Amino acid sequence: MTAPVSISLDVNGERVDALVLPRLNLADFLREQLQLTGTHVGCEHGVCGACTVRVNGEIVRSCLMLAVQAHGAAVQTIEGLSDSGEVADLQAAFRDRNALQCGFCTPGMLMAAQDLLKQEARPDRDRIREHLSGNYCRCTGYQAIIDAVETTARARGGRRV
Amino acid sequence: MKAAAFAYARATSVVNALDLLQAHGDRAKVLSGGQSLMPAMNLRLISPELVVDIGEVAELRGISVTGDTVRIGALTRHVELQRSPEIAAHAPLLTEAIAHVAHPAIRNRGTIGGSLAHADPASELPACMVALNATIIIRGKTGERRVVATDFFTGIYETALSAQELLVAVELPAARRKSAHFFCEFARRHGDYAIAGLAAQAVVEGDLFADLRLAFFAVGNRPVLAKAATKLVNIAITPAVLSAALAALSQELDPQSDLQASASMRRHLAGVLLTRCVGTLLGRSDLGAGGSA
Numbered sequence: 001m002t003a004p005v006s007i008s009l010d011v012n013g014e015r016v017d018a019l020v021l022p023r024l025n026l027a028d029f030l031r032e033q034l035q036l037t038g039t040h041v042g043c044e045h046g047v048c049g050a051c052t053v054r055v056n057g058e059i060v061r062s063c064l065m066l067a068v069q070a071h072g073a074a075v076q077t078i079e080g081l082s083d084s085g086e087v088a089d090l091q092a093a094f095r096d097r098n099a100l101q102c103g104f105c106t107p108g109m110l111m112a113a114q115d116l117l118k119q120e121a122r123p124d125r126d127r128i129r130e131h132l133s134g135n136y137c138r139c140t141g142y143q144a145i146i147d148a149v150e151t152t153a154r155a156r157g158g159r160r161v
Numbered sequence: 162m163k164a165a166a167f168a169y170a171r172a173t174s175v176v177n178a179l180d181l182l183q184a185h186g187d188r189a190k191v192l193s194g195g196q197s198l199m200p201a202m203n204l205r206l207i208s209p210e211l212v213v214d215i216g217e218v219a220e221l222r223g224i225s226v227t228g229d230t231v232r233i234g235a236l237t238r239h240v241e242l243q244r245s246p247e248i249a250a251h252a253p254l255l256t257e258a259i260a261h262v263a264h265p266a267i268r269n270r271g272t273i274g275g276s277l278a279h280a281d282p283a284s285e286l287p288a289c290m291v292a293l294n295a296t297i298i299i300r301g302k303t304g305e306r307r308v309v310a311t312d313f314f315t316g317i318y319e320t321a322l323s324a325q326e327l328l329v330a331v332e333l334p335a336a337r338r339k340s341a342h343f344f345c346e347f348a349r350r351h352g353d354y355a356i357a358g359l360a361a362q363a364v365v366e367g368d369l370f371a372d373l374r375l376a377f378f379a380v381g382n383r384p385v386l387a388k389a390a391t392k393l394v395n396i397a398i399t400p401a402v403l404s405a406a407l408a409a410l411s412q413e414l415d416p417q418s419d420l421q422a423s424a425s426m427r428r429h430l431a432g433v434l435l436t437r438c439v440g441t442l443l444g445r446s447d448l449g450a451g452g453s454a
Binding site for chain 1: 162163164165166167168169171192195196199200203204212214216240263264265266267269270350351352
């Protein structure tokens with residue numbers, strides 16, 4: 001009854017074919033089968049946001065999605081966003097504004113922050129705080145994280161003008 | 162934690178999903194967005210033998226407006242409701258409420274049908290359905306049946322849906338001229354489940370409520386359509402009238418105590434919400450909006 005299921009998906013621009021058990025969540029699939037360990041597994045019930053990845057361009061909780069549900073989808077992890085340089089400035093701002101701390105929440109924070117900055121050029125601090133409210137930082141480094149996102153938004157906005 | 166092992170079936174149509182549910186009954190669970198089901202499975206609160214994934218059933222998607230009726234397919238995601246111009250025009254209560262449903266990453270996956278079928282008494286959408294006097298459309302092997310929202314929710318995580326049936330859509334009456342809405346919840350963190358919340362839909366004629374539906378959530382085992390609203394309809398609202406409504410509300414609510422709040426705190430917060438709702442909808446700051454209950 002619980003036989004492995006064959007899936008095909010695109011992960012960070014590369015085609016992946018795999019056999020997965022239905023119970024395997026997308027986060028564990030990325031980490032254990034593809035060794036993409038930037039996606040972190042925290043609470044495993046959708047509260048902490050450490051497992052945030054993009055599926056078909058939109059951020060999702062990869063602990064609340066089965067790998068079998070990603071069949072046919074395009075998945076982007078923090079490795080993909082980092083390697084392509086899409087979040088290079090955001091990463092630099094996190095470093096400069098001391099927003100990294102232990103780093104466990106950082107991949108999810110970057111995924112969520114980049115999602116906001118793609119939708120809105122100049123979010124204010126309240127908006128940033130609201131958009132990141134689904135991501136926990138165990139070091140409680142929230143102020144510095146908001147600073148880093150705000151700094152990046154300003155810099156990107158400046159480039160556009 | 163991880164979910165226990167289960168078998169998986171990707172439904173190709175509503176009929177196919179119903180066949181699977183017919184064959185497996187309550188040993189099966191329907192997976193739509195997974196934002197309530199997966200946490201429950203990961204916490205081992207439930208361990209279905211079969212998961213029927215309806216995520217690809219296109220006929221369950223979409224928002225349409227026909228005459229005075231707004232129909233929302235069960236698979237419509239929260240983010241689609243939030244961005245829908247039809248919903249903003251004809252059911253603005255939902256547009257406002259969705260901003261309080263979890264967080265962006267969860268709103269991208271969660272569906273209206275999933276939220277309603279899960280029936281968490283502290284969640285926003287069931288209360289909105291009660292406030293909006295929605296009809297829940299259910300399909301089974303023998304056909305379709307329609308249940309009004311106030312009858313659909315029967316207890317904590319309990320609904321009128323049987324294990325062999327599928328929630329396929331909801332229908333709402335489109336907001337009329339002079340309609341007004343109010344939504345507010347108290348939560349520990351923006352997007353978390355409410356400690357107490359209120360979704361309200363009203364018709365305001367001049368200084369009076371011609372109609373008022375108050376659906377409180379997180380203060381009972383299901384969304385509560387407050388009878389206290391009758392004390393506020395077609396009457397000039399004075400502090401005394403409001404006090405009588407607050408007293409009636411306090412009598413009819415039977416909130417639970419839990420780690421987040423005591424029953425008396427929830428009763429108090431419900432009164433604060435009622436006061437804010439009346440003051441906001443009538444534009445009456447003199448009624449002590451945000452004041453004590």
